[in-house]
Amino acid sequence: MQFRAGILYVVLFVVVAAGAYGVIATAESPEVTIDEANADYVLEAGDEFEVDGQTFNVSELGAGTGTVEYVDEEAVLEVQWEGQGDGDWDGGDSVFLGESEDDEYHLMIIMPEAAEDDEDEAEPEEFLLIEAVDDDEFEIVQREGEPYVVVSEDGTEELVHVTDVDEIDTQVYQEGDGIEFYDDEDETMVDGEVTDIGTELVTVEYIGTEIDEYDLTNAETVTLNDQEFGVYFPSDEQVYLTSDLDAFQAQHDEIEDHGDRVQGLWWVASLAALTAIVIAGLAFMPVRG
Known part of the structure; x- marks a missing residue:
C-alpha cells in the first residue's frame, strides 16, 4: 500500500514539474518595441534632427547601438x-x-x-x-x-x-x-x-x-537637450525615438512581470521534482514487521 501510494505521489509531482517546465519552454518573452507611427524620430546614420532648437547628428548605427552627436560651435x-x-x-x-x-x-x-x-x-x-x-x-x-x-x-x-x-x-x-x-x-x-x-x-x-556624444542602446532611454526618449532598433540601419515614456515603461514592466512568473515556475518545477525524488526514496524503504 505504501509503495503504491508513493508511486501515485511521484507521478503527480512529476506531472506538476513537467507542466511547469512546459510552460517555461513555450512562454514567449515580451520585447520592448516602438511602432513607426508612434515614433517621434525615425533615423538612419547620417541623419540630422532637431530637439528644441538643438541640431543633432546620427554619427553611427549598428547591432542595436548607436551614437548621436551635438556640435556646439560656441562652447x-x-x-x-x-x-x-x-x-x-x-x-x-x-x-x-x-x-x-x-x-x-x-x-x-x-x-x-x-x-x-x-x-x-x-x-x-x-x-x-x-x-x-x-x-x-x-x-x-x-x-x-x-x-x-x-x-x-x-x-x-x-x-x-x-x-x-x-x-x-x-x-x-x-x-x-x-x-x-x-x-x-x-x-x-x-x-x-x-x-x-x-x-x-x-x-x-x-x-x-x-x-557632445550620446550613446543609443536598444530598449534603453537617452536624454537629448533635457528631453528623455525611448530607443528602439527595428534593424541595424534604423532607430526609433519616442517621447511616450509611459508606454515605453509599461513594456519594461511587462518584461519584468514575465521574468517574475518564469522564476516562480522554475521554483515550482524544482520543488516538484525534488519532492518526487524524496517520495520515491521513501516508497522504496523497507517496512518493519
Whole structure:
C-alpha cells in the first residue's frame, strides 16, 4: 500500500514539474518595441534632427547601438597651463603664440613676496611667458626664483633679468588679459582670456567647438537637450525615438512581470521534482514487521 501510494505521489509531482517546465519552454518573452507611427524620430546614420532648437547628428548605427552627436560651435572651453612659481623657470608648460616652432614660450608663474606679518601664502597675480631660446646662445640662470641671463661685457659677466634683455621676448599677463595662442587640438589660433592664476596652474577660457556624444542602446532611454526618449532598433540601419515614456515603461514592466512568473515556475518545477525524488526514496524503504 505504501509503495503504491508513493508511486501515485511521484507521478503527480512529476506531472506538476513537467507542466511547469512546459510552460517555461513555450512562454514567449515580451520585447520592448516602438511602432513607426508612434515614433517621434525615425533615423538612419547620417541623419540630422532637431530637439528644441538643438541640431543633432546620427554619427553611427549598428547591432542595436548607436551614437548621436551635438556640435556646439560656441562652447566656452578652457585650457590649463602648468607653471610652478617655485620651480625651474623653464619647468612649466610650453605655450605657442603662433603656428610655428619658433613661437614657443615657457610659462613661469610670478610669485609675489609675502608680507612679514602675513602667515598665508600670497596668491600670484601675474605669469610670465619667456621666449624659448637656444641654450648655446643664451645662458639663463635662476636667482631667488627669478630668471636672469648671463651677459658678458668687457670680459666680465653680469646677470640681467630676462625681461630686460631685448633679444628675448617676454610677455606678462594678469587675470582678465586677452591672449592669442595656438590650440594644437583644433590646429588653429584662438583668442582666449586669462581667468585664473594659481600657484601651479594658469586657466585660460576661449570660445571653440565642442562635440557632445550620446550613446543609443536598444530598449534603453537617452536624454537629448533635457528631453528623455525611448530607443528602439527595428534593424541595424534604423532607430526609433519616442517621447511616450509611459508606454515605453509599461513594456519594461511587462518584461519584468514575465521574468517574475518564469522564476516562480522554475521554483515550482524544482520543488516538484525534488519532492518526487524524496517520495520515491521513501516508497522504496523497507517496512518493519
